[in-house]
Every structure is written in C-alpha cells, then in structure tokens.
Amino acid sequence: MTNTMWGGRFTSGPAAIMEEINASIDFDKRLWRHDILASKAHVAMLGATGILTKREADQIGRGLDAVAEEIESGKLVFSRALEDIHLNVENRLTELIGPVAGKLHTARSRNDQVATDFRLYIRDELAGIDFGLAALQRALAEKALDHAATVMPGFTHLQTAQPVTFGHHCLAYVEMFGRDRGRFFDAAKRLNECPLGAAALAGTSFPIDREQTADALGFTRPAANSLDAVSDRDFALETLAAAAIAAMHLSRLAEEIVIWTSPQFGFARLSDHYTTGSSIMPQKRNPDAAELVRAKTGRIAGAFQSLLMVMKGLPLAYAKDMQEDKEPVFDALDALKLGIAAMTGMVGDLEPDAPAMEKAAGSAYATATDLADWLVRELGLPFRDAHHATGQIVALAEKQGCALSELSLADLQAVERRINKGAFSVLDAASSVKSRTSYGGTAPANVRKEAKRWIKRLEKDA
Numbered sequence: 001m002t003n004t005m006w007g008g009r010f011t012s013g014p015a016a017i018m019e020e021i022n023a024s025i026d027f028d029k030r031l032w033r034h035d036i037l038a039s040k041a042h043v044a045m046l047g048a049t050g051i052l053t054k055r056e057a058d059q060i061g062r063g064l065d066a067v068a069e070e071i072e073s074g075k076l077v078f079s080r081a082l083e084d085i086h087l088n089v090e091n092r093l094t095e096l097i098g099p100v101a102g103k104l105h106t107a108r109s110r111n112d113q114v115a116t117d118f119r120l121y122i123r124d125e126l127a128g129i130d131f132g133l134a135a136l137q138r139a140l141a142e143k144a145l146d147h148a149a150t151v152m153p154g155f156t157h158l159q160t161a162q163p164v165t166f167g168h169h170c171l172a173y174v175e176m177f178g179r180d181r182g183r184f185f186d187a188a189k190r191l192n193e194c195p196l197g198a199a200a201l202a203g204t205s206f207p208i209d210r211e212q213t214a215d216a217l218g219f220t221r222p223a224a225n226s227l228d229a230v231s232d233r234d235f236a237l238e239t240l241a242a243a244a245i246a247a248m249h250l251s252r253l254a255e256e257i258v259i260w261t262s263p264q265f266g267f268a269r270l271s272d273h274y275t276t277g278s279s280i281m282p283q284k285r286n287p288d289a290a291e292l293v294r295a296k297t298g299r300i301a302g303a304f305q306s307l308l309m310v311m312k313g314l315p316l317a318y319a320k321d322m323q324e325d326k327e328p329v330f331d332a333l334d335a336l337k338l339g340i341a342a343m344t345g346m347v348g349d350l351e352p353d354a355p356a357m358e359k360a361a362g363s364a365y366a367t368a369t370d371l372a373d374w375l376v377r378e379l380g381l382p383f384r385d386a387h388h389a390t391g392q393i394v395a396l397a398e399k400q401g402c403a404l405s406e407l408s409l410a411d412l413q414a415v416e417r418r419i420n421k422g423a424f425s426v427l428d429a430a431s432s433v434k435s436r437t438s439y440g441g442t443a444p445a446n447v448r449k450e451a452k453r454w455i456k457r458l459e460k461d462a
Contacts (some may be wrong), residue, residue, distance in 0.1 A: 022320075023080040027327050031085050034120040036068045038113065041103055041216040042196060049209050052103055058103050063097040064089075067442045084111050085117075107206040108199055111230040111318045115195035118326065120217065122239055125333045126188045132340040133181050133246070137174045139347040144170040145451035150427045150442035152267065152357035153366055160364035163429035166352050167451060168398070168442040174454055178250045183242035191235030191306040198229035201317035203370035231317040233307065236329050238303035243336045248301040250339050254294040257346060258287050267360070268352045274345060296335040303328035365394045367403055370426040370435065379418050384416050389416045403427075 014022065020371060047057025067089055070076040082088045087170075094101040144167035145284055167294055186344035194214035197204065203226040210222035216277035223229035260267035260277075278284035306328045310321050368390050392415045397404050401409075405427040412419040437443040 009242045019080060020021075021255040024084045024323050024326070025078045025080055025082065025088060026150065027330060028085045028114075029078055029088075030330065031114075031117045031121055031326075032071050032089065033068070034117040034124075035085050035089055035113070036064050036071075038116045038120065038196060038217060039104060040064050040156060041213050042108055044216065045209050045213045046103075046146045048212060049207055051106060051206050051208070056103055057098055059097055059100055060093070062103060063093045064104075067092050070288055080434075084110070084114075086113055107204040107208050108196060109201075109230070111200050111452050112198040112226075115230050115232070116217070116278065116458055118329075119191050119193075119195065119219075119235060122191060122235060122329065123188055123218075125337075126184050126239065129243075129246075129333070129337060129340070130176070130181055130184055130460070132337055132344070133177050133184075134458055134461060135178050136340055136344040136347065137181075137454065138172045139344050140170045140177075141454040141458065143331060143347055143350070144174070144447060145455070147352055147354075148451060149433075150352055150357065151361045151433055152352075153361040153364070154442070160309050160360070161365050162203055162369055163361040163432045164436075164442040165433050165444060165447055166354075166357065167444070167447040168348075171447060171450055171454070173249065173253050176252075178240065180246040180249060182251075182381075183245065187238040187242055190238065192218075192220045193223040193229075195223045195229035195232075197222060198226035201230050202226055227317045231314070231319075231322075233311055233322060236325055237304065237311070240300075240307060240329060240332055242321070243332050244297075244301040246306045247297040247336055247339060250336075250343050251294045251297040253343060254401050255292040257290040257350065258294070261285075261287050261290075262349075262353075265360075266353060266356045268350050269289045270346060271349050271351075274342075293342050293346075295338040296339050300332045300335055303332035320417050324397070358429060362405075365397065366429060367404060367427050367432050368394050371404065371423060374423055374426045375416065375419070378422060379416070381416075 043057050043064070045059045046052040047054050052060075069078070070092065076088075076092060078085075078088050079091070082091050085144070090101060090104060093104065146167070148165060148167040148168040150164045151163050152169065153160045154162050154169075164423070194210065194217055196213050197208050197210040207394070213315065214220070214222045223232075257268070259265055261270055270285075270289075274287070274289040275285045277287045278286065307325055310324045314321055371393065372383065372386040372390040375381045375389060376383050379386075381389070393404065393407065393412060396411055396415065397407055398408070405424060409419070409421060409424075412423060426435065433442050433446065437446060440446070
C-alpha cells in the first residue's frame with residue numbers, strides 16, 4: 001500500500017527496510033507543537049488572502065487544535081508508516097474533519113514546513129538555554145561576592161603562579177558564560193527568518209502573504225530566497241557551535257571542581273547532593289556530577305561535527321540527508337541544558353576550604369613576582385634585573401627549605417644589598433591579592449565591585 005499523502009505516482013509500497021530508514025517520527029515527534037503552530041499560521045493566512053474560504057480556514061484551525069489536544073493528552077498514537085510528524089498531524093486532521101484537511105497543504109511543502117518547525121524549536125530552546133546560563137552566572141557571581149577576599153593559588157600550567165581570590169576565579173567563568181549567552185543571542189537573531197511560503201524550493205504561484213505568516217510566528221521577516229529558505233541549516237550549525245563552546249566552558253569548570261575536591265588539593269567540598277560513593281571502597285566521595293558534565297562535552301561537540309558533515313556536500317536545495325539534522329541537535333541541546341542545570345546546582349553547593357586554599361596560595365613561592373615588582377618599584381631596578389635577583393632569592397629559599405617570608409633580611413641582602421624590611425610586606429598571599437588593584441585584577445575590592453555589578457545586571461536582564 002502506498003503512502004496516501006504522496007503515493008499517487010507509486011503502484012506499490014516501500015520495502016520494510018525503506019520504511020525503517022525513511023521514518024523520522026520516532027524523533028521528530030517532539031516538533032509537534034511547532035508544526036501545529038506553523039500550520040495554524042499558514043491556514044490563517046490562506047483564509048485571509050482568500051486562497052481558502054473563511055469557513056475552510058476556521059474548520060482546519062479548529063481541527064488542528066483538536067489534534068494538539070490529542071497529542072498533549074497522549075491519545076494520539078503516531079504511525080511510522082506516515083514517516084514524520086507533519087504527515088501524522090495531517091492524517092489525523094483528515095480523520096477528524098474530512099477531505100478539507102487536504103487544503104492545509106496548499107502553497108507549502110514539507111520542505112519549508114520542516115525548516116520552519118525546526119527554527120521555531122531551536123528558537124525556543126535558545127531562550128531556555130539563555131535562562132539557564134543566566135542562573136549559572138548568578139550562582140557564580142553570588143559565590144564570588146561571598147568569597148571576594150578568600151585567597152587561593154592561581155595557576156598556569158597547573159603550577160602555582162600567583163595568589164588570586166576564589167571570588168575572582170568564579171568571576172572568570174561569569175565572563176565566559178556571558179560570552180556564551182552572546183553567541184546564542186546572535187544565533188537566535190540570525191535564525192529569526194521564516195521559511196514558510198518558500199514551498200518546495202521555488203516559491204508558489206498562489207497569492208500568499210509571507211509577511212503575515214512570519215509576523216504571526218514571531219519571525220522578524222520572511223526568508224528572502226526560496227532556495228536558501230528550504231536548504232539552509234546554518235541556524236542549527238551556529239547553535240551547535242555555540243553549544244560546543246559553552247559545553248567546553250562547563251567542562252573546564254567541572255574539571256576544576258574535580259581537582260579542587262580531591263584529597264590531594266582539598267580546596268573545596270561537594271555535599272551528598274552532587275557526589276556518589278563506591279560499591280567497593282566505603283571511604284570514596286566521587287564528584288560524578290562534575291565528571292558527567294565534563295563528559296557531555298564530547299557528544300555536544302560531536303553533534304556539531306556530525307551536522308557539518310551532513311551538510312558539506314549537499315547541492316541546493318533540499319535533500320533527504322537533511323533529515324539527519326534533528327537528532328544531533330535534540331541530543332546536544334538536551335545534554336547542554338542538563339549540564340547547565342547540574343553545574344548551577346554544584347556551584348551553589350560548593351564549599352571552599354578557605355584555610356586550605358590560603359595555605360596553598362602561600363606555598364611554592366607564589367609571591368615571587370610581588371618581590372620582583374617591589375624591587376622595581378622601591379629600588380628602581382629594571383624588571384629583568386629584578387626578575388633575576390628574585391630567582392636567586394627563590395633558589396636560596398628552596399635550598400634552605402623555607403618560604404620566602406621565612407628568609408632573613410640578611411639572606412635577601414646577600415642577593416641585593418639595598419633590600420630593606422619593606423620587602424617583607426609583599427611576601428604574604430593576602431597582601432599580594434590586595435595589591436592587584438588594576439582594572440580586572442584580583443584585589444578583593446575589585447571582586448566585590450564586579451560581583452555586585454554582575455548581580456545587578458542579571459537582575460535587570462531577568
């Protein structure tokens with residue numbers, strides 16, 4: 001038996017394997033709200049332009065509402081023989097209101113229909129992702145305000161570099177996720193063109209009003225080229241690219257949480273809410289939530305690469321290859337939203353161990369740069385000379401097995417005779433961070449100001 005929606009030219013039905021590879025209803029059924037929304041806008045336009053009578057348009061509109069109610073309640077059983085969400089909806093509409101349902105597809109194709117549905121879906125997802133990222137930024141900014149003066153080691157190459165504050169560290173991620181929100185905002189702005197009315201690829205001879213349809217669906221404008229309208233998936237690729245970058249940022253923070261909560265670092269602790277135990281080792285507290293957020297980056301980045309490979313060899317306009325566009329997008333955005341929510345919870349749950357972090361910040365000669373800066377500022381040494389002298393002082397402290405602050409004045413003067421007691425004022429970690437008052441620096445006053453600015457901005461955005 002051929003498909004009644006398109007099988008007029010065919011005399012027999014598809015092979016079983018053809019149905020298996022061709023059907024997309026198993027995953028594109030999640031587009032049902034967007035499909036019905038777009039169909040209602042389309043039929044309203046057909047009625048307004050006189051292409052359908054008002055009675056026909058109203059009947060179809062009411063029928064679409066009835067189909068939506070059945071899907072919402074779980075009463076409608078989707079059929080794989082009907083391939084996709086579009087044909088399943090139209091078939092049920094026909095069962096409910098009769099042959100007039102066939103007029104719904106006047107002046108459109110499944111090509112412009114699915115392109116419209118997909119844009120509407122991603123647009124909604126982007127709004128949800130932005131909301132989630134804003135909540136994560138808020139959690140980080142509040143943690144930064146609470147720990148504006150909590151000293152910790154800053155790292156380069158994962159080696160102790162200079163003291164910073166935990167609040168400053170949190171604000172670094174606020175900035176990252178702010179850029180992510182900007183990328184998603186740009187993607188949403190660019191995708192906000194309506195393909196509906198492009199039909200299969202060449203437009204239509206019916207006197208449709210594409211401006212009306214675009215406006216009804218909240219699009220900025222109709223897509224300007226019918227070929228591009230049905231074959232473009234840039235909006236999905238751009239969304240996945242932004243998602244991959246955001247997931248990478250989540251992964252970096254997750255990695256730091258894994259490191260910080262390890263016994264070897266002991267910088268912070270997660271509660272039972274975000275950790276699990278071991279089936280064999282009773283003492284274990286595993287940061288599984290952070291590890292899973294870190295792992296999901298692979299599938300999100302892979303989704304971008306997958307769709308890029310689908311699109312790379314396709315001539316204009318539509319090709320069935322593009323049916324493979326949805327699953328990677330659905331999976332990636334689901335994973336990203338879950339990761340954002342989990343990370344927001346972990347940030348709120350995370351309890352820094354301030355004494356442990358401050359102790360670590362003062363180790364490994366982390367204030368060596370402060371001493372070099374002091375030599376430049378107080379003694380007028382060229383920085384390269386100050387760097388060399390400080391390196392000799394570090395070597396001396398290392399030989400004696402002590403911290404820089406534990407060296408005697410005589411030890412310091414053995415390297416540079418003009419050093420005085422004032423040098424000791426820059427050798428502890430707390431003094432180091434207080435001195436970093438340059439714009440964007442780690443000084444607690446800077447951190448408090450910046451955290452409050454972000455909190456105020458996020459409140460305003462909300």
